[in-house]
Amino acid sequence: MKILFTSTGSEWSSKIDPRFGRAEYLLIYDTEKDELISTDNRSVNGKAHGAGTATAQKVFDLSPDVIITGNGPGENAARVLQHLNPKIFINAQGLSVKDAYEKYSAGDLSQLPLS
Amino acid sequence: MDSIREIVVLSGKGGTGKTSVASSLAYLAGKEAILADCDVDASNLHLIMGPDIIKKELFYGGEVAQIDIETCIQCGKCKEVCRFDAISFSAGVHTIDNLSCEGCGYCSRVCPTGAITMMPRLSGEFYISGIRNGSQMSHAKLFAGGENSGKLVATVKKNAYRMAKERGCDYLITDGAPGIGCPVVSSLSGAKVALLVTEPTMSALHDLKRVLFVVRRFNAIPLLVINKSDINEAVSEEIKKFAKSEKIEHLANIPFNTSFVESMGKARIVAEENQFLKGIFESIWEKAKEVADSSVQN
Numbered sequence: 097m098k099i100l101f102t103s104t105g106s107e108w109s110s111k112i113d114p115r116f117g118r119a120e121y122l123l124i125y126d127t128e129k130d131e132l133i134s135t136d137n138r139s140v141n142g143k144a145h146g147a148g149t150a151t152a153q154k155v156f157d158l159s160p161d162v163i164i165t166g167n168g169p170g171e172n173a174a175r176v177l178q179h180l181n182p183k184i185f186i187n188a189q190g191l192s193v194k195d196a197y198e199k200y201s202a203g204d205l206s207q208l209p210l211s
Numbered sequence: 212m213d214s215i216r217e218i219v220v221l222s223g224k225g226g227t228g229k230t231s232v233a234s235s236l237a238y239l240a241g242k243e244a245i246l247a248d249c250d251v252d253a254s255n256l257h258l259i260m261g262p263d264i265i266k267k268e269l270f271y272g273g274e275v276a277q278i279d280i281e282t283c284i285q286c287g288k289c290k291e292v293c294r295f296d297a298i299s300f301s302a303g304v305h306t307i308d309n310l311s312c313e314g315c316g317y318c319s320r321v322c323p324t325g326a327i328t329m330m331p332r333l334s335g336e337f338y339i340s341g342i343r344n345g346s347q348m349s350h351a352k353l354f355a356g357g358e359n360s361g362k363l364v365a366t367v368k369k370n371a372y373r374m375a376k377e378r379g380c381d382y383l384i385t386d387g388a389p390g391i392g393c394p395v396v397s398s399l400s401g402a403k404v405a406l407l408v409t410e411p412t413m414s415a416l417h418d419l420k421r422v423l424f425v426v427r428r429f430n431a432i433p434l435l436v437i438n439k440s441d442i443n444e445a446v447s448e449e450i451k452k453f454a455k456s457e458k459i460e461h462l463a464n465i466p467f468n469t470s471f472v473e474s475m476g477k478a479r480i481v482a483e484e485n486q487f488l489k490g491i492f493e494s495i496w497e498k499a500k501e502v503a504d505s506s507v508q509n
Binding site: 114115116117118141142143144145147148166167168170171174186187189190208 | 214272273358360361362363365393396397399400401402425428429430431
């Protein structure tokens with residue numbers, strides 16, 4: 097299973113980025129291989145408009161089963177993600193990626209319905 | 212970013228009193244909060260906060276086409292495809308009007324010699340300033356033709372969060388942009404509470420519904436203030452009913468008061484000019500803080 101985190105850095109100790117579209121990094125944790133891969137997303141942050149859909153496109157290509165983020169994707173980004181249909185967990189801002197993963201594993205993060 | 216609670220002031224419709232509310236809350240909060248002006252298209256918060264600029268930074272947003280005259284063969288293909296009439300031909304050369312160029316990049320794509328490059332556009336300045344209440348504010352100014360964007364708001368907020376952290380402030384008060392577009396979406400990221408300022412007019416109610424949709428989408432807790440509440444009691448009642456059905460906490464009514472305009476004319480904050488209104492703003496600020504605090508514990 098692949099879990100994607102919106103993050104402010106590339107490490108387990110990095111903080112979750114509350115932003116979806118303008119998240120600085122996208123971290124993917126592959127639970128089977130037990131590896132953490134980071135994608136630098138700061139080029140999207142350079143866009144004046146359309147950051148949400150640009151990041152959603154990237155996420156689509158990375159095709160995670162689960163997304164852990166802060167405020168959650170906006171309307172347009174959510175429409176892109178619907179085609180992937182991942183489980184989205186929100187309100188993880190302020191936590192480190194590691195803590196967010198543990199909270200998720202314990203079932204303590206709230207899930208956002210994708211509708 | 213963990214413990215800083217952000218309260219974003221939004222309205223949907225412009226002119227309902229967002230900036231007057233945001234400045235009054237900041238005045239009452241003092242050193243407890245950093246103030247961020249994210250309504251950069253029509254920024255006016257700085258006019259009443261009397262900022263003393265500590266740091267200035269350049270802002271590059273979007274792109275602008277640039278023709279290299281050495282490589283250009285004057286074929287005119289760029290001029291043909293430009294939808295914004297930004298390219299003109301005179302005295303044997305093609306030139307780009309920076310103000311008309313929207314940065315779409317079509318010209319650069321069709322240029323057979325690669326003479327057109329898309330360059331980052333210098334579109335404004337960011338500031339970090341000391342303000343009259345002893346705290347600081349993060350704000351920006353756009354040059355003529357510049358446009359507010361998610362990117363600009365993201366940077367104003369990033370600066371504000373850094374300032375709040377450095378100064379040990381518990382709160383961030385953000386004056387949001389009107390509407391529900393990119394800058395509003397960007398101003399909601401990281402926010403715990405959205406303080407919605409509305410007025411009893413049909414258009415304000417209509418826009419309130421639209422902004423509420425966005426606020427909910429980003430999981431911020433909406434709170435409601437009805438400004439100029441007594442100018443149309445019937446619509447005021449309708450808004451209250453709407454808030455009740457949507458389970459939005461209605462914090463206060465602010466009756467119409469000429470102090471709003473008068474203090475603005477003196478470049479003063481409403482709460483520092485009018486004791487009666489100051490009392491209302493105090494209760495709004497206390498409630499907003501309470502909701503923002505409890506949102507952290509959950």
